[in-house]
Amino acid sequence: MTAARPDRPKMFQPKMPANWWLKHPKYFLFMLRELSSVFIAIFLVVFLIQIAQLLRGPAAYKAFVQTLRAPGWIIFHIVAFLFALYHSITWFEAASKILVIRRGEHRVPPQDVVAVGFTAWGVVSFVILVLVLLLRS
Amino acid sequence: MPTKRMMEPFWWALFGAGGTVAALLVPIHLFLQGIAAPLGWVSINPTLFGHLLVKLYLFVLISLPLYHWAHRFRYTLYDLGVKGMRQPIAVLCYGIAVVGTIVTAWILWRG
DSSP states (O other): OOOOSSOOSOOOOOOOOTTGGGSHHHHHHHHHHHHHHHHHHHHHHHHHHHHHHHHHOOHHHHHHHTTTHHHHHHHHHHHHHHHHHHHHHHHHHHHHHOOEEEEEEEEEEEEHHHHHHHHHHHHHHHHHHHHHHOOOO | OOOHHHHHHHHHHHHHHHHHHHHHHHHIIIIIIIIIIITSSOOOGGGGSSHHHHHHHHHHHHOOOOOHHHHHHHHHHHHHTOSSSSHHHHHHHHHHHHHHHHHHHHHHHOO
16 A cells, blocks of 8 residues: 555645636636525525424414515515526536436436426426415315 | 535435425425415314324425525525635535424424
8 A cells, every 4th residue: 555645736726716706707706606505405494494483373374474474585486496497407418418228238318307307397296286386275 | 424525415315305306396385375375265174283194294394495505505605705704604504404393393292
């Protein structure tokens, strides 16, 4: 065994300005995609708080739902919804490049993998929508 | 003791699972709970949340995307040039996700 190498050579440390992602539209879109995970996480924390209030009792739940009616929260959720859509689109497109699925000797074309992802997304969303509407109070 | 190199695939797997859960499930839930329900377009039945299957589903829906956030946020901070604090950033990001998982399980199972 040779001696353990350092994680990365120390000789060359490129310096990047902190605003590199503003210098090209593609870098900016990359940053938006990364940012989508923040909005999704905040939404899920709000959802968790909503569940906690629900389990505390009907009064606490009603008060929390009332809070979510505030224009600020509606705007937040609309923005978060757009970020979530952007995450889904970029996720399935990236997955088609990462997942190499073979049928016989040929690779299933990436656009087919994208189509499967988008179809699954549509079907799952529709099923959840129908379930929530059927079981509504 | 697990090394950094051994843990990396573990966090990446959770990132992949969380990103997939977020891509498939989060947009419709965001629309229903964040927009449609507060605006009065639908009313979500509160008794749904009492079922064990729904709780398991909510646990997956809420906990896994936290690891997707942790992984992306960690590398975004690296990309923004926060150098020299790589280890604390990684511990903080994944730590928040782990704590979030425990809190989610606690809230769902207590009720």
